[in-house]
Amino acid sequence: MAEQITPRAENYSDWYIDVVLKAKxxxxxPVKGCMVIRPRGYALWEKMQAALDGMFKATGxxxxxxxxxxxxxxxxKEAEHVEGFAPELAVVTHGxxxxxxxxxxxxxTSETIIWSMYKKWIQSYRDLPILxxxxxxxxxxxxxxxxxxxxxxxxWQEGHTAHATEKEAREETLRMLDVYRTFAxxxxxxxxxxxxxxxxxxxxxxxxxxxxxxxxxxxKSLQAGTSHFLGQNFAKAFDVTFQNSEGGLDLVWATSxxxxxxxxxxxxxxxxxxxxxxxxxxxxxxxxxxxxxxKNQNRAAVMEYATRLHARLKSTMTVILDDDDNNSPGWKFxxxxxxxxxxxxxxxxxxxxxxxxxLVRRDNRQKETVDVExxxxxxxxxxxxxxxxxxxxxxxxxxxxxFDVDDYAAFxxxxxxxxxxxxxxxxWCGSGDCEAQVKAETKATIRVLPFGNEETAxxxxxxxxxxxxxxxxxxxxxx
RNA sequence: CGGGCUGUAGCGCAGUGGCUAGCGCGCUUGGUUCGGGACCAAGAGGCCGGCGGUUCAAAUCCGCCCAGCCCGACCA
Numbered sequence: 001m002a003e004q005i006t007p008r009a010e011n012y013s014d015w016y017i018d019v020v021l022k023a024k025x026x027x028x029x030p031v032k033g034c035m036v037i038r039p040r041g042y043a044l045w046e047k048m049q050a051a052l053d054g055m056f057k058a059t060g061x062x063x064x065x066x067x068x069x070x071x072x073x074x075x076x077k078e079a080e081h082v083e084g085f086a087p088e089l090a091v092v093t094h095g096x097x098x099x100x101x102x103x104x105x106x107x108x109t110s111e112t113i114i115w116s117m118y119k120k121w122i123q124s125y126r127d128l129p130i131l132x133x134x135x136x137x138x139x140x141x142x143x144x145x146x147x148x149x150x151x152x153x154x155x156w157q158e159g160h161t162a163h164a165t166e167k168e169a170r171e172e173t174l175r176m177l178d179v180y181r182t183f184a185x186x187x188x189x190x191x192x193x194x195x196x197x198x199x200x201x202x203x204x205x206x207x208x209x210x211x212x213x214x215x216x217x218x219x220k221s222l223q224a225g226t227s228h229f230l231g232q233n234f235a236k237a238f239d240v241t242f243q244n245s246e247g248g249l250d251l252v253w254a255t256s257x258x259x260x261x262x263x264x265x266x267x268x269x270x271x272x273x274x275x276x277x278x279x280x281x282x283x284x285x286x287x288x289x290x291x292x293x294x295k296n297q298n299r300a301a302v303m304e305y306a307t308r309l310h311a312r313l314k315s316t317m318t319v320i321l322d323d324d325d326n327n328s329p330g331w332k333f334x335x336x337x338x339x340x341x342x343x344x345x346x347x348x349x350x351x352x353x354x355x356x357x358x359l360v361r362r363d364n365r366q367k368e369t370v371d372v373e374x375x376x377x378x379x380x381x382x383x384x385x386x387x388x389x390x391x392x393x394x395x396x397x398x399x400x401x402x403f404d405v406d407d408y409a410a411f412x413x414x415x416x417x418x419x420x421x422x423x424x425x426x427x428w429c430g431s432g433d434c435e436a437q438v439k440a441e442t443k444a445t446i447r448v449l450p451f452g453n454e455e456t457a458x459x460x461x462x463x464x465x466x467x468x469x470x471x472x473x474x475x476x477x478x479x
Numbered sequence: 480c481g482g483g484c485u486g487u488a489g490c491g492c493a494g495u496g497g498c499u500a501g502c503g504c505g506c507u508u509g510g511u512u513c514g515g516g517a518c519c520a521a522g523a524g525g526c527c528g529g530c531g532g533u534u535c536a537a538a539u540c541c542g543c544c545c546a547g548c549c550c551g552a553c554c555a
Contacts, residue, residue, distance in 0.1 A: 011549085013550095014549085028547090032547085087553070087554090088554070109555095138555095140554070140555080142553080142554060142555095143480085143554080144551090144552090144553080144554085149555085150555070154555075203555095211555095222555095223555060225555085226555070259555085260555055261555095262555055291514095294513070295512080296511095296512080296513085299513095325513090327516085328512080328513050328516070328517055329513060329514065329515075329516095330513080330514085330515040330516050331513095331515085331516040331517085332515095332516085333514095333515050333516075334515070334516045335516075337515095346514070348514050349514090358514085479554095479555090
C-alpha cells in the first residue's frame, strides 16, 4: 500500500485513473471495458443511492425491477431508439446450448421492456400516472472505456413514468432534472448547468432531452444526469393507450431519467487534488478518522483517551479509530488523505495531557487544536464548512472558466491546442449545420441550452453563420 | 477500426547477445520505533506475454501472434 499519487503533471487522464486506482475505488476486470467496483467505491455509490432514492420517494416514485434480457424485436419498435443503440448492443444468441429462436439483447436501457409491460398495466386514466424507478446494471458495448466515466457495464437508476397528459409528463421531466441538480449541488458539491440538449445530442427516442452538465478540473464538461421527455413515442411503438375520463382513447405520455456510477467519476474529477481523493462530507462513507499517536510507554493511555472520544463521536457521525500498530501515524495521514476522509483527528500524548485534539481538514489541510469536549460540535461545523467550501471552490473555478464568446475567431482560439477548455456561452441560430461545423472545427459541442437562454440571445448573432441567434448555448469539449 | 507505446516477482521498473536475471516498494519472521508514508536483521517470491527462427550462446536480434495502455472516430 505504498503507492503514491502521481502529480498531475504529464496528463489529466493518467492523473484521474491514478486517483481512482490508488484510492482503491475500482479496478480493471478480466473483461476489457468492464470495471470492478471495489468496496470503497461501492460505499460511495451506496451513499449516492441512499440520497437519491430518498429524493425519488419524496417525489412519489416507487422502485421495481425489470429483466436484464430484452427480445431483439422490442428494440426495433422505436425507429430512433434502435438506430441509436444498435451499434453498442450485446446480443445473446444461445441458451442451454441451443440457438435461440429470437436473439435477446442485454439491456442498454429499459424503455422497451418496461413499455411492453406498461401496455398490460394501463387501461384507464385511473391507472395513471405510473411513477417507477429501477436500480439496475446496463450494458453498452463501448469502443473506448474509462473507469467510472464510460464502462461497458455500469450501474444506474432509470426512472420510467407514464402520464395521461403532455403537461404532466413535461412537468415530471423537469421535476426530476431538478432533483438531479439538487443532488449534484447539495450532496456532490458540484455546481451544474441544467437545460435542454440540442437535437443532435438528445437521447435516441426522446422528444426532448434535458441534462445537468458539470465542469471538471481539466475544464471539460461531463454530463452528470439526463431527464427525457419521450412524448408518445414509446406509447406508439408499444401501442399503449388508455381510456380518458370522457371515454375517448388516448396514447400515454412518457418520461425517463437516469444517473449512473459515472457520478463517482464526476466526484473524483471535480474535487480531487494531488494528494488523492476529496469526498464531500455528505457522501463520505467515513466522515472522520482518529489517528492515535503514541510511544510504547504511553500507548495504553493514549488509546484509552482516543477510544473515549471515538465512543462519543460514534453516535452522531461515521468515524473510525485506526488503532493499527503496524503503520506509523505519518503513513496513516497519507493513506486517509488519499482516500478522501474529510476530517482527521490526531490524538497524541501532548494533546492528551492538555485535554485537546488536533483536527485536520482534508480539503485545505488546515489544522486546529480544540478542547476535547468541543470536538463533536466542532466537527459538525467543519463538515458543513467543508461541504460548502468544496461547492464554492468548484463554482468559482467553473465561473472563472466560463466566457461569453460572441466571436467565432475567439471561440476557435479558446478550443485550440492542448490547454484549451472551458465553457463558451455563445449565440447560436439553432441550425444543426452550424452545430456540426463547430464540432468538426473545434471538437466543442453544445452541452446544454440553459434555461432562459432565449432571452439573452435576443439581438445577438450566431457565431458561425451570423444570422439571428435563437439560443445562447453552452459549448464545451466533453467526456 | 486507424496511429503510438508497453509486456521481466504482487506493484513500479532496470537489464538491449555471455555464463547463477537485478533494483525499489510491498509481503513473511524477529526486534527497535511511532506528531507527515520509520529503521535494522534474516527470508519467501520469476517457464523474462506466446509460438517459431538466427546463434556455440537469446529476456536481449528477426518474424508472426496475443494482451494491455494512451491518442483519434462513437457514446451516460
